[in-house]
Amino acid sequence: xxxxxxILGPPYSTQASTSALRFARAALGGGHSIYRLFFYHxxxxxxxxxxxxxxxxxxxxxxxxxxxxxxxxxxxxxxAAATRRGVLSEQDAKRLGKxxxxxxxxxxxxxxxxxxxxxxxxxxxxTFG
Amino acid sequence: xAKLNTHKLEDRDVxxxxxxxxxxxALAREGLEAxxxxxxxxxxxxxxxxxxxxxxxxxxxxxKTIGYKNQASMASALALYxxxxxxxxxxxxxxxxxTSVDINAGEIIGRTKVxxxxxxxxxxxxx
Numbered sequence: 384x385x386x387x388x389x390i391l392g393p394p395y396s397t398q399a400s401t402s403a404l405r406f407a408r409a410a411l412g413g414g415h416s417i418y419r420l421f422f423y424h425x426x427x428x429x430x431x432x433x434x435x436x437x438x439x440x441x442x443x444x445x446x447x448x449x450x451x452x453x454x455x456x457x458x459x460x461x462x463a464a465a466t467r468r469g470v471l472s473e474q475d476a477k478r479l480g481k482x483x484x485x486x487x488x489x490x491x492x493x494x495x496x497x498x499x500x501x502x503x504x505x506x507x508x509x510t511f512g
Numbered sequence: 513x514a515k516l517n518t519h520k521l522e523d524r525d526v527x528x529x530x531x532x533x534x535x536x537x538a539l540a541r542e543g544l545e546a547x548x549x550x551x552x553x554x555x556x557x558x559x560x561x562x563x564x565x566x567x568x569x570x571x572x573x574x575x576k577t578i579g580y581k582n583q584a585s586m587a588s589a590l591a592l593y594x595x596x597x598x599x600x601x602x603x604x605x606x607x608x609x610x611t612s613v614d615i616n617a618g619e620i621i622g623r624t625k626v627x628x629x630x631x632x633x634x635x636x637x638x639x
Contacts, residue, residue: 391539502555
């Protein structure tokens with residue numbers, strides 16, 4: 384089955400993003416595919432490269448980046464939700480005159496059209512948040 | 513990122529379920545933005561308000577003093593974006609002592625219709 388994941392929950396504050404990550408691993412491990420990860424609402428914080436938990440805690444944004452790289456997943460961060468929360472690509476930081484970019488590796492910044500596309504073309508969309 | 517693939521637009525529909533109160537959390541606002549995007553892109557779009565989500569349609573509501581956009585006014589723009597159906601769960605309204613005169617849009621439906629809507633939708637996005 385071809386899944387799309389809509390991730391609304393931030394890392395650490397709630398379990399949503401951890402569950403999404405575990406679901407993604409389980410789905411891929413079970414021979415399914417992932418059409419797209421779409422990070423929206425507070426979920427965009429999962430794409431912040433500045434997240435720095437203590438050493439005895441797992442680094443969720445880093446684990447997302449690793450999973451995306453390993454399986455070459457399509458991962459989209461909603462630009463409106465991300466910029467208003469300060470998750471910025473190099474290009475957006477420059478455009479908005481901000482002092483730094485923090486979008487972690489593997490994600491692309493795009494619009495809600497990518498969520499609509501995933502909703503129509505994936506077999507199932509699972510919301511985590 | 514894949515190119516936008518719209519060839520299946522006609523035969524698939526999206527149901528957005530709004531379950532959270534209009535303020536205190538951005539889910540209501542960002543859920544509505546997702547609904548507008550679905551409608552604007554030509555997807556067959558339905559919205560179901562249930563649980564605390566029914567407060568999003570409360571009329572009148574005034575969010576000026578807390579510096580947020582009025583969620584009910586934004587919801588009233590849904591028709592302009594080709595959103596097909598706006599549905600409200602009757603049980604959720606009743607549990608909150610609300611009736612059709614308290615809300616500004618949508619059609620109130622009972623449990624059976626709610627279930628049918630959830631069953632028949634290709635994709636459900638939950639906010």
